[in-house]
Amino acid sequence: MHSPVDRNELERTYRDHVSWLAAEYARVLPTTGFDAVVIHSGSPKSRSMFDDQFWPLRATPHFQHWLPLETANSALVIRPGAKPKLVWNNGYGFWEAPAPPETDHFWPSFDVVEVKDATKLKDHLPTSAKSAFLGEDMADAGAWGFSADRINPKALLTELDRLRVLKTPYELLCLREANRRAGLGHAKVIDAFQRGDHSELQLHLMYLEATAQDDAETPYKNIVALGEHAATLHHVSYGKTRSSAQSLLLDAGASYQGYDSDITRTVMKGKASASDVFAGLIAKMETLQQETCRRVKLGMPYQDLHDQSHQLLAPVLRELGIASGSDAELVDTGVTRTFLPHGLGHSLGLQTHDVGCAAIKPDPRNPFLRNTTKVAAGQVFTIEPGCYFITSLLDELKAKPQGKLVNWKLVDDLKKFGGVRIEDDLAVGAAKVANFTREFLAN
Numbered sequence: 001m002h003s004p005v006d007r008n009e010l011e012r013t014y015r016d017h018v019s020w021l022a023a024e025y026a027r028v029l030p031t032t033g034f035d036a037v038v039i040h041s042g043s044p045k046s047r048s049m050f051d052d053q054f055w056p057l058r059a060t061p062h063f064q065h066w067l068p069l070e071t072a073n074s075a076l077v078i079r080p081g082a083k084p085k086l087v088w089n090n091g092y093g094f095w096e097a098p099a100p101p102e103t104d105h106f107w108p109s110f111d112v113v114e115v116k117d118a119t120k121l122k123d124h125l126p127t128s129a130k131s132a133f134l135g136e137d138m139a140d141a142g143a144w145g146f147s148a149d150r151i152n153p154k155a156l157l158t159e160l161d162r163l164r165v166l167k168t169p170y171e172l173l174c175l176r177e178a179n180r181r182a183g184l185g186h187a188k189v190i191d192a193f194q195r196g197d198h199s200e201l202q203l204h205l206m207y208l209e210a211t212a213q214d215d216a217e218t219p220y221k222n223i224v225a226l227g228e229h230a231a232t233l234h235h236v237s238y239g240k241t242r243s244s245a246q247s248l249l250l251d252a253g254a255s256y257q258g259y260d261s262d263i264t265r266t267v268m269k270g271k272a273s274a275s276d277v278f279a280g281l282i283a284k285m286e287t288l289q290q291e292t293c294r295r296v297k298l299g300m301p302y303q304d305l306h307d308q309s310h311q312l313l314a315p316v317l318r319e320l321g322i323a324s325g326s327d328a329e330l331v332d333t334g335v336t337r338t339f340l341p342h343g344l345g346h347s348l349g350l351q352t353h354d355v356g357c358a359a360i361k362p363d364p365r366n367p368f369l370r371n372t373t374k375v376a377a378g379q380v381f382t383i384e385p386g387c388y389f390i391t392s393l394l395d396e397l398k399a400k401p402q403g404k405l406v407n408w409k410l411v412d413d414l415k416k417f418g419g420v421r422i423e424d425d426l427a428v429g430a431a432k433v434a435n436f437t438r439e440f441l442a443n
């Protein structure tokens with residue numbers, strides 16, 4: 001186990017990160033027609049118009065790119081040549097207050113102006129006719145004098161989304177630590193599952209405890225799927241009764257300074273002979289996933305990796321007797337896509353499914369692929385092949401001519417296990433590709 005983040009390294013890499021961001025904004029703003037930008041942190045969204053509760057804040061990613069402060073109704077003012085200004089609204093009243101940030105390393109990088117009331121924010125914003133506004137509070141922006149063409153201008157947003165694709169050393173440090181934390185949760189839950197029977201809710205709560213996260217703080221809702229529930233790709237309505245299911249799919253992450261990890265493991269318990277095929281499937285998917293990770297090379301289209309994972313899945317299906325036919329037949333007729341309907345992976349950073357790698361539409365055969373870039377040094381993305389027994393998709397396949405390639409008796413037997421997904425977070429360097437997940441979680 002690696003030691004937690006060193007404070008000096010955090011401070012040093014963060015300063016460099018902010019300098020780099022400042023230089024990039026100084027390059028991007030004039031080319032998109034602006035001389036300054038206001039980045040609003042966001043405001044809590046109402047859960048229902050019929051009561052007075054709010055969802056926890058999800059800060060604007062462009063705001064979090066600068067600093068790990070989860071604070072509502074605050075704003076950053078970025079003007080090339082000037083120190084970044086944080087207009088920090090910390091007037092919370094007496095009902096509630098946000099959790100303090102985990103560390104305070106970021107404050108010296110900003111001129112901080114404190115306001116006690118969201119309505120005072122506008123007094124500290126630029127008045128230039130060439131200043132842009134980024135954020136979800138667009139009605140406020142309009143009221144503060146930003147014309148519609150200066151609110152979330154598409155050309156600027158596209159450039160800034162692109163900036164989040166290539167990570168700085170600071171961001172890599174954070175993403176690696178997010179993996180370490182999630183690894184603690186995975187190890188704890190897998191161990192508990194293999195020792196005894198639990199409900200999905202119990203396993204979920206164990207994960208939160210082991211990673212010291214409240215449910216609302218996890219980067220995405222934990223997917224805790226026992227048995228057949230794993231066939232629901234995003235199973236988040238946890239069973240509350242103890243289950244004797246023999247398989248568990250756990251897809252859960254952690255956050256550090258706003259940066260996310262996204263990890264999936266599928267495991268079995270016991271030595272039930274009836275489940276031999278599924279145990280074999282987990283082992284073969286592990287091999288397939290590791291082979292796909294090994295194939296990551298600078299300059300190759302990520303979509304090629306996605307397509308190759310289908311080429312690798314075809315022999316897995318055949319060797320286990322799930323389907324027959326040649327690799328080409330199984331891939332070209334869409335049989336592998338019935339068992340693996342989602343994308344191979346996605347960019348990862350401040351958002352679990354970050355958007356910067358999905359600017360181009362994928363091939364129509366890969367409708368859910370969220371990474372269509374060429375692999376480049378500085379990218380961090382997931383590799384998460386799977387193989388599932390999803391009744392609705394299987395029924396569609398059964399009705400087609402290529403349905404005859406499938407051993408339906410075996411598929412029906414395997415439905416009780418739901419499916420397999422194995423997911424790691426990879427950081428592409430100029431010289432090598434690091435697997436942040438495997439540093440902390442063997443398999």
Ligand SMILES: [Mn+2]
Nearest residue numbers: 262382384423
């Ligand atoms: Mn993922």
